[in-house]
Amino acid sequence: MINLIDELEKAYNGDTWHGSNALNLVLQADPQKVFTHPIPNAHSIAELVLHLTAWTEEVLDRIEGKEAKSPLRGDWPMPIEKSEQEWEMIVKDFSSANERLISLVNNFMPSQWSNIVKDKRTPELGTGVNNSQLINGLVQHHAYHSGQIALLLKF
Template sequence: MTTSEKLNHELQNVLSGDPWYGNSVYSIIEQVSFEAAFEKAPGAAHTIAEIVLHMLSWTEEVLDRLNGKEASQPLSGDWPDTGAPDEQKWHNYVNDLKLVNVNLSGLIQNFPEEKWEELMNENREPGLGTGVTNEELVNGLIQHHVYHSGQIALLSRITQIYE
């Protein structure tokens, strides 16, 4: 199996498959009502909607980097503002996250195999995720998706308690 095949398989499994640790990203997000998405749980740093936009913005940034752009903070920001709660807006955020991951999947499948081991910038900056190979960059984004889906699952349960 090629690196592209392995990475794409892992991405698809985490997003909508049957990962060994539990529910996929989309199965968790799709259970969140728009009211819960915009509610800030007591003591929480972010709402679910903010986390989804954060995941979206970093996925876009990884796409940009794999397409040869210089590494930076995401164009839409690290933690984009969600604006006022709105049901259609919530559905758009979820659909946008799915669409950007479809684009990422397509890029991964067509990425030149010899470029997976190339470094993303030579200097290691953990906050920006630089100084890693293209393969490590995608693996890091997959881990990022898993991490934040766990937060979303917990916040979803907490917001149900306070309703």
């Protein structure tokens, strides 16, 4: 059986099979370059980290029993100042959200993994995902965007 807590920890700050974990990549980034767009029509590293943070926070909300919605920050929050201080805050928020989520799921009772997330998208069908599927999706989301960050680090 797959240990989703272990998978989440790996995606954030562990030994991943696909390459560097998300935090390692974020910490490698040059604060002078994180707001640039070296690939036309692609997101910057800062935008990707803000997006990852927004969705990690949304997953936290859902696991805490709040209804599914778009992230409070928005799907693709944009940097404001584009300064080293802002980058430090972006990294801090990313770390904080992931550490809070890992702590929360570490304290799950086994039955909580099958709890259905409150989801208004198709309430008449009773469809949605459970906490296990939600965390698995976030692990995949981290891996996908970590690959994008890894590519941008090469520029």
